[in-house]
Amino acid sequence: MSVQAANLGHGTPAVRLANAAAEASPESGPRMRAFMAGQQAHAYALAGERTNALNSIRETERAVNQAESQLGTFGGFSSATLAYSTSEVRHALGDVKGSVESLHDHFRLRDSSDKQRSGLIFSSLLAERQLQMGHLEAACATWGKVLDGYPAIHSGRIDQQVARIPALLAPHRSNPAARQLLERHHEVCVK
Numbered sequence: 147m148s149v150q151a152a153n154l155g156h157g158t159p160a161v162r163l164a165n166a167a168a169e170a171s172p173e174s175g176p177r178m179r180a181f182m183a184g185q186q187a188h189a190y191a192l193a194g195e196r197t198n199a200l201n202s203i204r205e206t207e208r209a210v211n212q213a214e215s216q217l218g219t220f221g222g223f224s225s226a227t228l229a230y231s232t233s234e235v236r237h238a239l240g241d242v243k244g245s246v247e248s249l250h251d252h253f254r255l256r257d258s259s260d261k262q263r264s265g266l267i268f269s270s271l272l273a274e275r276q277l278q279m280g281h282l283e284a285a286c287a288t289w290g291k292v293l294d295g296y297p298a299i300h301s302g303r304i305d306q307q308v309a310r311i312p313a314l315l316a317p318h319r320s321n322p323a324a325r326q327l328l329e330r331h332h333e334v335c336v337k
Contacts, residue, residue: 148185157192157238164189180209180223184231191238203235226255230268242278249275263299266292270307277314286323293334308335
């Protein structure tokens with residue numbers, strides 16, 4: 147429930163729920179500890195609790211390192227997931243550039259078998275943050291990749307992200323890359 151609260155931008159309830167989940171499973175393995183601490187970090191960052199957010203993301207890093215050093219473990223929270231969590235914390239703390247760097251790390255570390263749906267979600271976030279930084283052409287290129295995979299995926303979250311593209315690009319209609327992406331968006335979404 148903390149993940150959902152965080153996705154909706156409700157930091158304080160997300161903190162309460164993340165802390166309750168972590169308290170409910172004190173004897174969990176390193177991957178579960180990484181997940182719990184990563185969610186706590188994101189929730190704290192959304193709630194404006196910078197110190198707690200940074201302490202929790204460091205705990206996440208320690209747990210991922212411990213999990214990845216154990217032989218015979220697989221699946222679950224990984225270095226790629228840690229990079230995504232770090233991106234979310236950085237973004238919530240106002241570090242858009244750092245958030246973009248962490249998302250690039252996520253894609254570099256991502257397993258090729260990872261789901262296409264999550265790749266589109268994270269790519270959409272990357273495009274929005276690239277635009278926030280003023281990197282319009284990079285954002286358009288990233289959104290172009292999202293539109294490539296969009297017709298094959300059925301997801302309410304991706305639908306919402308793709309639906310935001312025209313409003314986000316509206317101030318940039320005079321730019322050729324933005325105009326071309328808006329035309330492509332119309333072709334893909336208005337069939």
